[in-house]
Amino acid sequence: MISLHVKCPHCRKSLMDEEIMLHNAQSIKLNIMTPDERGTINLCSVYECFDHVADISIEEGTVVEFTCPKCNKELLVNEECRICGAPMVSFVLKTGGRVNFCSRHGCSNHYIAFEDLSTELSMFYDEFGH
Numbered sequence: 261m262i263s264l265h266v267k268c269p270h271c272r273k274s275l276m277d278e279e280i281m282l283h284n285a286q287s288i289k290l291n292i293m294t295p296d297e298r299g300t301i302n303l304c305s306v307y308e309c310f311d312h313v314a315d316i317s318i319e320e321g322t323v324v325e326f327t328c329p330k331c332n333k334e335l336l337v338n339e340e341c342r343i344c345g346a347p348m349v350s351f352v353l354k355t356g357g358r359v360n361f362c363s364r365h366g367c368s369n370h371y372i373a374f375e376d377l378s379t380e381l382s383m384f385y386d387e388f389g390h
């Protein structure tokens with residue numbers, strides 16, 4: 261089980277929430293905005309797990325805007341989802357590299373991108389094990 265520790269790409273502050281645990285790991289806390297409402301969401305930090313708790317209801321298929329709770333900047337990147345065309349959202353991993361995921365609720369497109377695959381990947385495995 262790999263739990264990702266992520267930071268805001270803008271202010272570099274940790275996005276981990278120590279108070280709300282999902283699957284025994286710290287969750288990732290973000291501010292969200294749908295066309296109707298604003299709220300907060302806690303995403304499971306376990307890689308490949310899509311569990312989350314939000315204080316507003318999000319309809320399947322809605323494109324959600326994610327912002328950093330620390331600096332309020334948008335976490336969207338200039339990249340479209342290869343599956344559904346919605347904007348991708350990006351975090352910086354504490355170990356280096358990025359994790360990108362689709363902003364459309366219900367779309368499961370996500371991946372980890374390393375800028376320098378050889379060094380980042382070994383750091384990743386050093387920290388998280390195999």
Ligand SMILES: [Zn+2]
Nearest residue numbers: 268271328331
């Ligand atoms: Zn920030």
Ligand SMILES: [Zn+2]
Nearest residue numbers: 341344362367
């Ligand atoms: Zn998508």
